[in-house]
Amino acid sequence: MRTVREQALAAKQAKAKLQQATTMQKNELLLEMADRLIAAEAYLMEANEKDLDNGRTNGMSTSLLDRLSLNKTRIEAMAEGLRQIADLPDPIGTVLSEIERPNGLRIEQLRVPIGVIGMIYEARPNVTVDAAGLSLKTGNAVVLRGGTAALNTNVALVGVLHGALKACNLPTDALQYVEDPDRKSVDELLTANGLVDVVIPRGGRSLIQHVVKHATVPAIETGEGICHTFLDETADPAMARNIVLNAKVQRPSVCNSLETLLIHRDFATREWPELAKYLQEAGVELRGDARAASIAHGVTPAVDEDWSTEYLDLILSVAIVDSLDEAMEHIRNYGTLHSECIVTENDEHAIRFLNEVDAAAVYHNASTRFTDGFEFGFGAEIGISTQKLHARGPMGLPALTTVQYRIHGNGQVRK
Amino acid sequence: MRTVREQALAAKQAKAKLQQATTMQKNELLLEMADRLIAAEAYLMEANEKDLDNGRTNGMSTSLLDRLSLNKTRIEAMAEGLRQIADLPDPIGTVLSEIERPNGLRIEQLRVPIGVIGMIYEARPNVTVDAAGLSLKTGNAVVLRGGTAALNTNVALVGVLHGALKACNLPTDALQYVEDPDRKSVDELLTANGLVDVVIPRGGRSLIQHVVKHATVPAIETGEGICHTFLDETADPAMARNIVLNAKVQRPSVCNSLETLLIHRDFATREWPELAKYLQEAGVELRGDARAASIAHGVTPAVDEDWSTEYLDLILSVAIVDSLDEAMEHIRNYGTLHSECIVTENDEHAIRFLNEVDAAAVYHNASTRFTDGFEFGFGAEIGISTQKLHARGPMGLPALTTVQYRIHGNGQVRK
Numbered sequence: 001m002r003t004v005r006e007q008a009l010a011a012k013q014a015k016a017k018l019q020q021a022t023t024m025q026k027n028e029l030l031l032e033m034a035d036r037l038i039a040a041e042a043y044l045m046e047a048n049e050k051d052l053d054n055g056r057t058n059g060m061s062t063s064l065l066d067r068l069s070l071n072k073t074r075i076e077a078m079a080e081g082l083r084q085i086a087d088l089p090d091p092i093g094t095v096l097s098e099i100e101r102p103n104g105l106r107i108e109q110l111r112v113p114i115g116v117i118g119m120i121y122e123a124r125p126n127v128t129v130d131a132a133g134l135s136l137k138t139g140n141a142v143v144l145r146g147g148t149a150a151l152n153t154n155v156a157l158v159g160v161l162h163g164a165l166k167a168c169n170l171p172t173d174a175l176q177y178v179e180d181p182d183r184k185s186v187d188e189l190l191t192a193n194g195l196v197d198v199v200i201p202r203g204g205r206s207l208i209q210h211v212v213k214h215a216t217v218p219a220i221e222t223g224e225g226i227c228h229t230f231l232d233e234t235a236d237p238a239m240a241r242n243i244v245l246n247a248k249v250q251r252p253s254v255c256n257s258l259e260t261l262l263i264h265r266d267f268a269t270r271e272w273p274e275l276a277k278y279l280q281e282a283g284v285e286l287r288g289d290a291r292a293a294s295i296a297h298g299v300t301p302a303v304d305e306d307w308s309t310e311y312l313d314l315i316l317s318v319a320i321v322d323s324l325d326e327a328m329e330h331i332r333n334y335g336t337l338h339s340e341c342i343v344t345e346n347d348e349h350a351i352r353f354l355n356e357v358d359a360a361a362v363y364h365n366a367s368t369r370f371t372d373g374f375e376f377g378f379g380a381e382i383g384i385s386t387q388k389l390h391a392r393g394p395m396g397l398p399a400l401t402t403v404q405y406r407i408h409g410n411g412q413v414r415k
Numbered sequence: 416m417r418t419v420r421e422q423a424l425a426a427k428q429a430k431a432k433l434q435q436a437t438t439m440q441k442n443e444l445l446l447e448m449a450d451r452l453i454a455a456e457a458y459l460m461e462a463n464e465k466d467l468d469n470g471r472t473n474g475m476s477t478s479l480l481d482r483l484s485l486n487k488t489r490i491e492a493m494a495e496g497l498r499q500i501a502d503l504p505d506p507i508g509t510v511l512s513e514i515e516r517p518n519g520l521r522i523e524q525l526r527v528p529i530g531v532i533g534m535i536y537e538a539r540p541n542v543t544v545d546a547a548g549l550s551l552k553t554g555n556a557v558v559l560r561g562g563t564a565a566l567n568t569n570v571a572l573v574g575v576l577h578g579a580l581k582a583c584n585l586p587t588d589a590l591q592y593v594e595d596p597d598r599k600s601v602d603e604l605l606t607a608n609g610l611v612d613v614v615i616p617r618g619g620r621s622l623i624q625h626v627v628k629h630a631t632v633p634a635i636e637t638g639e640g641i642c643h644t645f646l647d648e649t650a651d652p653a654m655a656r657n658i659v660l661n662a663k664v665q666r667p668s669v670c671n672s673l674e675t676l677l678i679h680r681d682f683a684t685r686e687w688p689e690l691a692k693y694l695q696e697a698g699v700e701l702r703g704d705a706r707a708a709s710i711a712h713g714v715t716p717a718v719d720e721d722w723s724t725e726y727l728d729l730i731l732s733v734a735i736v737d738s739l740d741e742a743m744e745h746i747r748n749y750g751t752l753h754s755e756c757i758v759t760e761n762d763e764h765a766i767r768f769l770n771e772v773d774a775a776a777v778y779h780n781a782s783t784r785f786t787d788g789f790e791f792g793f794g795a796e797i798g799i800s801t802q803k804l805h806a807r808g809p810m811g812l813p814a815l816t817t818v819q820y821r822i823h824g825n826g827q828v829r830k
Contacts, residue, residue: 366824409781413661
């Protein structure tokens, strides 16, 4: 078995060839990958069954077993994802700027592949296929390190995708899978400076914090979302109810769902009792500050920890505030720079909120659930960046590119 | 004395106010800073004299003492730099894209300040003023940690700049200087996650490597440049000579200067003896591989280490290669992704070189010395990024910004 550094070096060498592939060649590869996944259904299911057996033996929870398991529909969905990536415009080679200097130098700035991307992720095997597809479409080599529980499935998937690379006469080394189940192999990937250009973690908070702490290779922090919605004094009551219910209830397990509701005291007096009832009828447990608990029924007292908890569940913390400023102060203290919303009919307040709140996405009168690459019209998403460098918010294909200056001269020297 | 975390927290709080300053207010601040530096000449010189005294006592080299010392001209140059920054367009608020989705959501992507920038640097006090000016112009708060040898000078400079912030009714906390001379304070800045949004090191290799290794806050790697120039078979001899001499001799101490010359064997046979003479006459010591040493006089044998050394001095390593591919292979092995050049009259070779060489800046027929924010027409430069995330190559004002999505709705919820 090759070491992680050996795999990363092989990826780096393969990337030189991969970068010369045309858009058409890369799209043909993606379609070939899709076809081969469909054709390999039985083989993939067999490998997946081993992981599921191990999972059951190790007492894995039903919901984790469900995330891990493949079936015909899921394999078809992976293939369909690859076909969609093939359909997207190729960002590589786009000229972002072109200037001519007084000395005659022509300086172009172009999008180019990043080089070698490291992806570290957990249980769901579809990330293996997604990450390979997105990386290869953008001319990047990729080193994948998925969760150990999905090892057999992931290795089988990568084997099938290698077949497609071979069939398309592209280097199989451009797609590497780290099989070593030891956590040490993660850290080797995180410190492969000079070989790996960026690592992207996808998973829960502890994985992401581990990456932020231990990576010496540049990393992109993704994911955690303690998202707030502020119902201003002048919010439209029906709109407020729709937005809050959607943001909390439609899919509570994802990062762009609502965790803390902030309500202006005057709006709360008029509307909070009824809104609380709607939420409770939708199965939401309410945890409120003293005022929120006193105005509506069935609200349990929130403790300090509630304001900084990403529930990812049908639980909502609620605070009543005296002003827009107090709402923004709360968000400044507890937000994770992901998605924040104001519901208001007061345009001045809306403008202040959008201007002053620091988050990847700030909303006026819409559900935070829209923070998503597909909903933003990007056609694909590698993750949602909650840091401020390189990429912020939903990351589409351009987030897997870097830029290069190309300078065309005819003998210019510096004075 | 406040701890680094306390300073970073104060900066984070100040940034909220700073971000609301208009372009006009920020420009007035920069001009006020410039005026006050000029007016404070005597005060600054006095503080600087203390640092110089300490330096002399500690046996500091003449060249370091020179880098540390202030005089009327240098103070005027700092002020002039601030005035130039005031003249530059403000990137904040620029709308990078605006889309309307089928559901009526309007999604704008705007440039916004990053937030709090940490700068870690060494001896030259002008970095204090540059970094403050560039950060404040882009609406960022900044925490500076300069070299201990310049502590008195830097504290005096920051004191003068604080006067300008006060006079302009902007928070002095937006500009912080870490006075603690203990190296531990650097590491506190590097790990101030949640308070500091990015750290930018400026200095020698060991400082930058320390930052890359120890930062948990996102960092931008700057600086190291082992730049190559490849003289192809068909290079124009006069142009080749001009470019090589300029790239090596004009200012050898900087990162975009030439360190290794690669020459096609056929060009070498014809031209290397004369070119070597020109270089030697300009005071350049030549270290070559066996063929380079056999063709020209006075070339000492290069050892392995030479190919990976950034001399920053009048020394040049020279290798003769058989082909364009061999030249690109050498660059792949020893380059630092900074600036690489091909001199050729063969357009096909030029295109291949520009397409296939991985570096921030790739040149056809021009000196690598042009990799510079001013030469690229950016009007200012925070540093030259040699990594691939966020910013690559010379970093102008936009490199000190991030983006934000602002979503304008009228009640949209996700289906």
